[in-house]
Amino acid sequence: MASRSSKQPGRPDGPTSGSGRALVPSDADRKALVGRLTATIGQMTTATLAAMDERHPWFGELDAEHRSWISVVAQGGIDGFVQWVADDPTVAFDPANVFAAAPRALTRNITLHQTVDLMRTTIAVVEEQVQLLAEEEDRPVLQTAIVHYSREVAFAAAEVYARAAEVRGAWDARMEALVVDSIVRAEADESMVSRASTLGWRSGSKVFVAVGHVHEHGEDAISALRRHASKMRLEVLIAVQGDRLVLVASGPDVSDEAASIAAVEELSDYFGPGHVVIGPLVEDLVDSPRSARAAVSGLRASDAWPEGGRALPATELLPERVLAGDGHARRALARDVFEPLGAAGGDLLETCVSFLDHGCSVEATARALFVHANTVRYRIKRIQDVTGYSPTDARDAYVLRLAITLGRLAAIAR
Structure with a gap:
């Protein structure tokens, strides 16, 4: 066994401000104090759990398993206080160990706010029990010790939840990337929806x-x-x-x-x-x-x-998508523009082609088709109604021309 003078990694050689050795410099006196404090641990733990049940409605709503784990954490908090007061230089003390016994799942079922309630109640009960159970000469030292110890435990709790949040955040990011990748790769199914629901969708x-x-x-x-x-x-x-x-x-x-x-x-x-x-x-x-x-x-x-x-x-990029090799865009133009235009009758398809061939001139189109100019104007309006594109607009005319070409090619292929 290592001697009491041996140095532990991360432990100072001498007492630090707010440590057990600083509050009670004498090893013998501190050991005696710890012995008296240890004798009250059982009563303190029982009182803490009773206070949790009385002061926090959420504690009574937990299932038996989670209540049991919270009891373990409360017990660990009190044991940790005794260990902190003992301040044995040969034993490394880490306030995060208060939460080490509880499973990681506890941080997903017990919120940080509830954990703060737990530690605040535990510290408050220990303060109350010190006044009731401790020797009168021990009380001032223990009151000061509780103040310093509670601060360390509060920081430890924040660190535990910060780590849990970091892990959860990394997991969420990976899951979100997988869900979006499934959507982009056209592999979406009910299992993907289930994964999305775990992200809050x-x-x-x-x-x-x-x-x-x-x-x-x-x-x-x-x-x-x-x-x-x-x-x-x-x-x-x-x-x-x-x-x-x-x-x-x-x-x-x-x-x-x-x-x-x-x-x-x-x-x-x-x-x-x-x-x-x-x-x-x-x-x-x-x-x-x-x-x-x-x-x-x-x-x-x-x-x-x-x-x-x-x-x-x-949908406004259908021509560019077609030229870039998008088969879905090619079929969409043929299906949604060319076919309705041909099915509408009334010489709309012929009028559209002639209008585009004659530089979008109403009069030239009318002469080519042997109809009145107003008839051409009426058919142009009908073309827009049927397809959603107007031959008089330069961009729309480009879409119509490409749709007619693609539709004719599709008809040949059939």
Whole structure:
């Protein structure tokens, strides 16, 4: 056994301010005091648990297992006080050991506030019991000792919960990255939804995915993004994938595409330079890969249309996505633009092609089709009603021309 004069790692050679040896310099007197204090441990522990039950309603609501572990922590706190007073230089004392006996799960079921209540009550009861059980000459020293000891235990409790929060935060970040990766990789299923629910995802609203570049301030910008989204009543999942930032969002105020665009516009300052592309709204998280696929494809092709807005719906990038090789965009243009135009009848398809071929001139189109100019104007309005694109707008005309080409090619292939 090491002698009493041997030095322990991290222990000073002499007594420090506020230590047991500083309060009671004599080893013999301190040993005698510890002996008298040890004799009262059982009564102090019993009194502490009774006080917990009486003063804190949450303690009585715990199950038997958690009450038992709290009893162990309370007992450890009192034992630790006795050890602290003994201040044996050959025995290293760590106030964090008060919590060492309890399982790690306790920090997930007992809040930091409740732990502070636990330690405050334990210290208060020890102070009360000192007045009742200790020798009169021991009381002043023990009162001073309690003050110093309680401070050390408070810091130890904060450290325990800080470590638990750090571990939990790292676990949450990994889980969130896995959930977002599943969405982007189109591997979303009910198990993915279950993992998202462990992160607090509870939305019953529509979902959209927005993709942009990572802000130069990295994690600080992402933290600010989360706070701003919370103020907007948005539930979000966020992950960084290389140089791109993926945002999965949902909220009661996001009911249509215009609302999703407005939300991303408000949050766009937390993305890096360039476009932030917004995928279409889907009904729930399981369907979110469809939104993610469009957003990622749109971001990849967005540099081909630098004139587009900062927050840009993926549907406005259909031509660029087609030229970048997106088969879904190609089929969307043929299905949603060309086919309705042909099915509408009334020579709308022929009028659209002629109007584009004649430099978007109403009069030239009317002459080519042998109809009145007002008939051409009426058909142009019908084209916009059917497809959502107006041949008189340069950008829309580009979309219509490409959709007609793709639709004709698809028809040939069939």
